[in-house]
Amino acid sequence: MGRAPCCSKVGLHRGPWTSREDTLLIKYIQAHGEGHWRSLPKKAGLLRCGKSCRLRWMNYLRPDIKRGNITxxxxxxxxxxxxxxxxxxxxxxxxxxxxxxxxxxxxxxxxxxxxxxxxxxxxxxxxxxxxxxxxxxxxxxxxxxxxxxxxxxxxxxxxxxxxxxxxLPKPIRVTTSFSLPRNDSFDQCTNTFSTVSSSQGGEGGLGTEVVQVPWSEYINDDENGTGFLAAYNDDHDFVNRSDFDCQSHVPATEDDDxxxxxxxxxxxxxxxxxxxxxxxxxxxxxxxx
DNA sequence: AAAAGTGCCAACCGCTTGTAA
DNA sequence: ATTACAAGCGGTTGGCACTTT
Incomplete structure (x- = not known):
């Protein structure tokens, strides 16, 4: 007895994500937070499987992801x-x-x-x-x-x-100067990231990685000035980052470094x-x- | 210059685990 | 206790970019 697929495969997009799909997913999570992956695609207007959305977010779009070579x-x-x-x-x-x-x-x-x-x-x-x-x-x-x-x-x-x-990873990404634990999520009220303290503790971030890219679009409509910065570089690759102000909100400590x-x-x-x-x-x- | 080979990585697949009813 | 669903995880694959022939 095989397990039913996580969603109907009929008519769903597969393969590489387009910048438009990325934007839709980011905007949706920005507004509603992570989770409910099964229903997310429909609500976000994405023709993707929920699993695919989750994976894209977890492995690629989350703002706390550090890019670049492994040190x-x-x-x-x-x-x-x-x-x-x-x-x-x-x-x-x-x-x-x-x-x-x-x-x-x-x-x-x-x-x-x-x-x-x-x-x-x-x-x-x-x-x-x-x-x-x-x-x-x-x-x-x-x-x-x-x-x-x-x-x-x-x-x-x-x-x-x-x-x-x-x-160089396709989407150029600027990470925050601190990292968030895996169970971070958006605060649905403020559209900001809230950090659930980790029992492992002491997981600070690494140094700030600065990549300069020509930003052309800023996807952010919350009045706090927090949230995502999303843009396309010259090659129309999607790029995004989390709150620029994170550095000022959460100063990098020696512990982080x-x-x-x-x-x-x-x-x-x-x-x-x-x-x-x-x-x-x-x-x-x-x-x- | 073109074909073949290779390396790399994003995305997919299917299984397991957790949880609510 | 059982069932169904959602989420998480690790193995695998497809396709692009680069290198070699």
């Missing part, structure tokens, strides 16, 4: 958290302010698991791989390097240091003092709360 600190934290929690992406994302589970999952699958493998570590178990496997990986790496070197010398190309590939470091220290402390797995498990358990 080395975050990188390290993801690896360590993964070794404790496994593929529980939402839990891992919960410890990385502004990052989504989808983003971390993708990053893991495309970068980190491969890197661990090349370093001789099993990405699933985080244990050292047996020598033969490591040798195989190294061998493959060498042969690839050889090929590349040959090509380079043949083409007489001046070798430049390898630069990391940077993928050092939240990752703190978390990391907290984790290292546990590693130092609690050598046995039981203690590690309890740390992992604490993340589940």
């Amino acid at each position: 080395p600190d975050e990188d390290d934290l993801i690896i360590r958290l993964h070794s404790l929690l496994g593929n529980r992406w939402s839990l891992i994302a919960g410890r990385l302010p502004g990052r989504t589970d989808n983003e971390i999952k993708n990053y893991w699958n495309t970068h980190l698991s491969k890197r661990l493998l090349s370093e001789g570590t099993d990405p699933n178990t985080h244990k050292k791989l047996s020598d033969p496997i490591v040798q195989q990986v190294k061998k493959r790496k060498n042969s690839i390097n050889k090929k590349q070197n040959n090509k380079i010398s043949k083409a007489k190309v001046v070798h430049e240091p390898e630069m990391p590939k940077i993928h 050092n939240s990752l470091e703190k978390l990391y220290e907290e984790y290292l402390q546990l590693l130092k003092t609690n050598e046995d797995q039981v203690q590690l498990d309890s740390f992992a358990e604490s993340l589940l709360i």
Whole structure:
């Protein structure tokens, strides 16, 4: 007995979201808050499945999402958290302010698991791989390097240091200087974000990320001057950000700036003092709360 | 210049979990 | 206790952009 689909698929849009759809979704959530995803599309005038709306909001449109490359600190934290929690992406994302589970999952699958493998570590178990496997990986790496070197010398190309590939996300986004816990929602009365304090506590934000874009449209009709800024850049990509005034309302504290470091220290402390797995498990358990 | 290959990421799918009736 | 619905989660896929042949 199969489960009924979350909504009728007939006539619904699929695939990439258009800027217009984004705008409709943002405006609706701005006015009515998150939740009721099933009925949301109809009310918001969207020809989308509620699930799709939720996903778009959670992974892309939420104002507290941090964009841009994963920093080395975050990188390290993801690896360590993964070794404790496994593929529980939402839990891992919960410890990385502004990052989504989808983003971390993708990053893991495309970068980190491969890197661990090349370093001789099993990405699933985080244990050292047996020598033969490591040798195989190294061998493959060498042969690839050889090929590349040959090509380079043949083409007489001046070798430049390898630069990391940077993928600029399509919608340019300016994040707030603080991050909100996952259960944040709009205050329906004031159209502002309200923050439900997290039991995990101490999750501050990271530094402010400033991206300059030519704003052409400001979607914001609340008199408090709070809410979304939504615009299209030159390529008509949708861009948005949360309240510009957030920085003044919630000044970035040192705690905010050092939240990752703190978390990391907290984790290292546990590693130092609690050598046995039981203690590690309890740390992992604490993340589940 | 064009075709083929590869990497990446947004979005989808289906299962699980939580909750209200 | 059971059922139905909503939301959340993790695995997978489709398609675009870039690189290689």
